Amino acid sequence: MYRKVAFVVAALAALAVSYGPASAGGRHKDAKTVLTATEFGVGAASTAAYFAINDWHWKWDSARAGITQAGAIAGTTIGCAVISPMVATVLLKRPLRYREAHMLIAGCVIPVIGSWLVEQAYDNHILWAPDEEPVKAKKKWKKHAMK
Numbered sequence: 001m002y003r004k005v006a007f008v009v010a011a012l013a014a015l016a017v018s019y020g021p022a023s024a025g026g027r028h029k030d031a032k033t034v035l036t037a038t039e040f041g042v043g044a045a046s047t048a049a050y051f052a053i054n055d056w057h058w059k060w061d062s063a064r065a066g067i068t069q070a071g072a073i074a075g076t077t078i079g080c081a082v083i084s085p086m087v088a089t090v091l092l093k094r095p096l097r098y099r100e101a102h103m104l105i106a107g108c109v110i111p112v113i114g115s116w117l118v119e120q121a122y123d124n125h126i127l128w129a130p131d132e133e134p135v136k137a138k139k140k141w142k143k144h145a146m147k
Contacts, residue, residue, distance in 0.1 A: 098129030
């Protein structure tokens with residue numbers, strides 16, 4: 001059992017390192033690093049909270065905490081989705097852009113690949129945000145003859 005869990009954790013860690021969150025705006029060069037660190041930190045904290053609810057036992061026992069396993073998963077997921085944008089805002093010292101907040105929330109709902117999916121949705125214009133205005137084409141001016 002421990003070998004399987006260790007293999008899954010190693011595979012998830014390798015997959016997590018293989019992508020990077022979007023750099024929305026490029027004003028802060030360390031925004032990618034902060035978002036990645038926030039996602040891993042808050043995700044690890046919510047995972048620890050999930051196991052702490054069950055008194056650090058692998059097999060779930062509803063009698064220990066008075067909550068079902070589905071309730072604990074839902075509670076820690078919602079907690080992660082609420083807290084991760086707050087932490088990133090404090091660390092970046094600026095309001096988050098829509099893309100950054102959506103990536104953090106998706107990383108809580110679908111660990112590891114959620115952020116990547118949202119980034120691809122923004123890049124392929126499936127999602128869009130008001131703070132990411134499209135570049136307007138230059139207006140062509142007609143030359144008029146002087147009379």
